[in-house]
Amino acid sequence: MAVAALKQTPAPAPAPKMFHATMLVTRAEEWCVEAGSAQEARELLAAGEGHRCHIGDRVQFEVERVEE
Numbered sequence: 001m002a003v004a005a006l007k008q009t010p011a012p013a014p015a016p017k018m019f020h021a022t023m024l025v026t027r028a029e030e031w032c033v034e035a036g037s038a039q040e041a042r043e044l045l046a047a048g049e050g051h052r053c054h055i056g057d058r059v060q061f062e063v064e065r066v067e068e
């Protein structure tokens with residue numbers, strides 16, 4: 001009887017499921033714009049001009065929703 005118990009294998013663990021989440025992420029990004037002065041650069045960046053030079057570091061994140 002003890003030999004039969006030793007031959008039993010444990011049940012396999014259930015496979016993990018995939019979950020999707022909506023995250024609110026704040027990043028510190030570095031943007032570049034060509035301008036004649038710092039003031040002009042501020043105005044252009046505020047108007048949406050320029051481009052992202054480096055994606056930057058994630059400084060804060062919050063899980064808003066998790067879905068199966």
